Amino acid sequence: MGFSSLKNRGDLKQAAENDELLIRYLLGELSEEEQERIEQRYISDPEFYEQLLTVEDDLIDVYAEGALSQSRRERFEGHFLRSPERQARVGFAKAWIAYVSRRSKFARAEPAVQKASLFGFLRFERWPVAVRITAALVLLLGGAFLVAETLRLRSRLQQTESQRAALENGQQELKQQIEAERQRGEELLSELQREREARDSQTNNPDQKTGILSFFLSPGLVRGTAQAKRLVIQPETRQVRLQVSFDKGDYDSYGVIIKTVDGREIWRKFGLRAQSKGPGKVVVVTVPASVFSTEDYILALSGFRSTSESEGISDYFFGASKK
Amino acid sequence: MAFRGDIQIGKWDLDQETFNKLLARLGSDPNRAGEKYEHIRCGLVKYFECRGCVPAFELADDTINRVARKLAEDAEIRDESLSSYFYGVARNVFHEHLRSPDRNQAHVDSLPPHQHPAGNPVEIIERRDEYLALETQLACLDACAESLPPETRKMILSYYEGKQRARIENRRRLAEGLGVPMNSLRIRVHRIREKLEGCLINCLARTEV
Numbered sequence: 001m002g003f004s005s006l007k008n009r010g011d012l013k014q015a016a017e018n019d020e021l022l023i024r025y026l027l028g029e030l031s032e033e034e035q036e037r038i039e040q041r042y043i044s045d046p047e048f049y050e051q052l053l054t055v056e057d058d059l060i061d062v063y064a065e066g067a068l069s070q071s072r073r074e075r076f077e078g079h080f081l082r083s084p085e086r087q088a089r090v091g092f093a094k095a096w097i098a099y100v101s102r103r104s105k106f107a108r109a110e111p112a113v114q115k116a117s118l119f120g121f122l123r124f125e126r127w128p129v130a131v132r133i134t135a136a137l138v139l140l141l142g143g144a145f146l147v148a149e150t151l152r153l154r155s156r157l158q159q160t161e162s163q164r165a166a167l168e169n170g171q172q173e174l175k176q177q178i179e180a181e182r183q184r185g186e187e188l189l190s191e192l193q194r195e196r197e198a199r200d201s202q203t204n205n206p207d208q209k210t211g212i213l214s215f216f217l218s219p220g221l222v223r224g225t226a227q228a229k230r231l232v233i234q235p236e237t238r239q240v241r242l243q244v245s246f247d248k249g250d251y252d253s254y255g256v257i258i259k260t261v262d263g264r265e266i267w268r269k270f271g272l273r274a275q276s277k278g279p280g281k282v283v284v285v286t287v288p289a290s291v292f293s294t295e296d297y298i299l300a301l302s303g304f305r306s307t308s309e310s311e312g313i314s315d316y317f318f319g320a321s322k323k
Numbered sequence: 324m325a326f327r328g329d330i331q332i333g334k335w336d337l338d339q340e341t342f343n344k345l346l347a348r349l350g351s352d353p354n355r356a357g358e359k360y361e362h363i364r365c366g367l368v369k370y371f372e373c374r375g376c377v378p379a380f381e382l383a384d385d386t387i388n389r390v391a392r393k394l395a396e397d398a399e400i401r402d403e404s405l406s407s408y409f410y411g412v413a414r415n416v417f418h419e420h421l422r423s424p425d426r427n428q429a430h431v432d433s434l435p436p437h438q439h440p441a442g443n444p445v446e447i448i449e450r451r452d453e454y455l456a457l458e459t460q461l462a463c464l465d466a467c468a469e470s471l472p473p474e475t476r477k478m479i480l481s482y483y484e485g486k487q488r489a490r491i492e493n494r495r496r497l498a499e500g501l502g503v504p505m506n507s508l509r510i511r512v513h514r515i516r517e518k519l520e521g522c523l524i525n526c527l528a529r530t531e532v
Binding site: 015025035036043044046049050051052053054057058079082083088089095096097098102104 | 372376407468
């Protein structure tokens with residue numbers, strides 16, 4: 001029998017031969033002489049005894065898995081399996097193989113379960129009691145903090161909503177202010193326009209092409225004051241365009257009478273229409289320049305309704321100088 | 324290491340003094356001698372087991388008692404041949420066992436499954452309960468495996484992964500990964516199996532209670 005030392009088990013072929021020899025021994029397949037040599041060896045050599053145990057484990061596993069050949073299975077059951085201890089070991093091997101197989105199948109079939117196993121520390125029921133209690137307290141405190149934080153955020157949201165509403169109101173007021181300022185600007189622009197026209201009329205520069213002199217008359221001009229306007233009629237002026245402004249009254253038509261200050265009427269016209277201009281109205285009338293001479297005049301503006309009733313609206317003083 | 328006191332197995336009594344003499348012959352260091360004693364006893368149990376003797380441990384203890392008595396009687400046995408002397412006594416015990424009139428009257432529970440009497444009503448009940456028993460065993464094994472240190476559990480589960488050639492290759496890689504010869508790995512696994520087996524027996528006992 002060529003049985004080599006365990007120390008030479010680096011030789012796999014020899015190791016396999018040794019294992020096979022021990023398997024034959026365990027199955028009672030060796031001669032009496034071969035058996036005795038092995039028995040003497042493992043009783044005196046602990047290392048060899050351990051090798052026998054590992055071979056025995058392997059043999060039991062192969063039987064438990066049903067992988068033994070027919071003849072060896074019979075030898076195993078008829079010889080090896082006589083002692084209750086060995087039967088118990090086979091029972092263990094069958095259970096262990098079933099356990100490993102089920103565990104392996106379970107891991108393959110359900111990766112999620114495997115994942116749970118990998119992260120088994122997350123399974124609450126596996127935690128020690130002290131850790132569970134600590135975890136519960138942490139969750140409780142965390143929950144309380146979240147509730148408090150939610151309430152705080154809700155309050156802050158309400159404040160933000162109020163601020164937003166106030167801002168919207170402020171914006172509305174600003175819009176109104178802007179609109180008022182715009183209207184005020186238009187008024188100022190209109191006034192500026194009137195002032196410019198008045199100034200133009202004072203300078204009495206008629207349009208060179210048409211020979212029409214534009215003259216602006218505002219209410220409230222008083223005779224003999226510095227504010228009284230003077231119409232300077234140049235030789236090329238053929239017509240004077242009078243723009244008579246007034247603030248109050250709304251009539252169907254208007255009439256203009258121009259008189260000298262001593263009451264002599266020099267020109268009149270009725271059936272005139274008023275135009276809106278800024279906050280007030282204007283009646284425009286074109287008067288031949290020839291009717292004027294160098295002296296003071298009074299323009300009387302009257303309003304007429306459909307009932308033929310008439311009302312004096314205002315008188316306007318101005319002077320004329322003919323060049 | 325603690326050892327039994329008076330032992331009465333077979334035809335002779337083994338008292339503490341005789342047992343101490345036996346240990347003294349096995350080595351001057353008590354611990355080393357104890358380890359050697361345990362190894363010889365395990366080897367003898369294995370011997371009787373492999374020879375198909377039931378119960379093997381009783382015959383092993385009978386062998387030890389006989390050797391110890393011879394040593395107490397100052398028989399001339401050389402230290403280097405002590406193991407062979409144990410083996411020689413064991414062979415005698417074995418042959419006596421073969422001639423024993425009681426040796427074929429094995430209890431039915433000690434017989435392998437195929438030698439059980441046909442139509443055993445107990446077996447029928449056992450088959451019915453087999454499934455439940457297996458589930459109990461698996462639950463116990465799960466608990467036992469979980470009780471192992473993680474690295475140990477990983478190692479033994481890896482050791483049993485795969486089938487046939489794949490399993491052999493897997494074990495070779497495992498041994499390489501651990502930096503140990505294959506035989507060392509097998510011995511490690513054997514020891515873990517022993518622990519698991521003991522754990523399983525205890526667990527099943529608790530379950531039955």
